[in-house]
Amino acid sequence: MKAFVLIAMISAMALSSLADPFALMEKFSPHLSTNTPILWKATNQLPKDFWIYRRILPRVFSATVISNAIVMASLETNGIPEPSTNDFYVSEDMGPNYPGAVPVYFGIIPEDAHLYYDAPHPDTNSTDMPDDGILIQRARDCAFQLGVDLALVAAKKPGFIFNSDRDPTKPTNQICGRRVFLSRQLHGITFYDHDDNGWSEGLSFALSSGGKPRSFYLDWPELQRNERRQTASVQQLIALIRAHRIIVLPNDIHEDRFFQRIESLSNAKTFSITNIIPYYLDGKLGETNQNDVPPEYATPIAEIDAIADFGNSNDAVRIFSFILSSDVERALTK
Secondary structure, three states: OOHHHHHHHHHHHHHOOOOOHHHHHHHHOOOOOOOOOEEEOOOOOOOOEEEEEEEEOOOOOOHHHHHHHHHHOOOHHHOOOOOOOOOEEEEOOOOOOOOOOOOEEEEEEHHHOEEEEEOOOOOOOOOOOOOHHHHHHHHHHHHHHOOOOHHHEEEOOOEEEEEEOOOOOOEEEEEEEEEEEEEEEEOOEEEOOHHHOOOOOEEEEEEOHHHOEEEEEEEOOEEEEEEEEEEOOHHHHHHHHHOOOOEEEOOOOOOOOHHHHHHHHHHOOEEEEEEEEEEEEEEOOOOOOOOOOOOOEEEEEEEEEEEEEOOOOEEEEEEEEEOEHHHHHHHHHO
């Protein structure tokens, strides 16, 4: 089970009208025996409540932000578009007889609050890669140029970009770039992004060898406080696990026996919760949007760490879960 497939499924649960999200949850939940104790051993304290935010869309990027993005992408000769609610793209010149879709390497999409650049011919060298400090500082410089308040981002663990073989889904072991994700954070709580790939609100930024810009991808809608909701109790979260209303996350993107591992959890002698971390998510987990309309709200969820003890062995388990009391009650009644 590949991680990006699971994240696509999580997104579908929040945004898709094509499937019953709670039926999907059943497939990704551990079916613990009713005799298996669920022990709460987490010692970290959660806030008593969380804000739900309304996402104000479309996001009309300012003239300064647009100009800075064009300069960072070295596209000044193409002209600088005016602030607008209309999409704007720069595509490669593939010639009049090009048979496929023309690749786009710069875009402004106000309806989704997205602004991005992908080098059309990225460097494939593996030499002279920037270290973590340089990469993060360059990312922060880029975020500042794109109008981001640097107090509202937190750098996730930097990673590597690898060259692909003839199949673009199969990366080789040759490094060709470095990437870092600056996650948006609200009151110190970052947006959920599995494996720090830059799939949520914030800035994904990458450099090639010699520190050459490779890509930047900004997801930054305006947010407005909407209402505060109470945090779920320990008893509610345990009931959620019992009712199969949580999702087990893969330990590794190459975890091919993912569903077999979920099935094996039914044999656990004890199931101990060791940690719970709140995050924000675009959309409301378990609710659907119609016609690909962008999510209206940003809401909190949680990632829970647990240990399944089988007596002679154990398994570290990560869980994607509701965290608001009202969301738990809704999930338990479905």
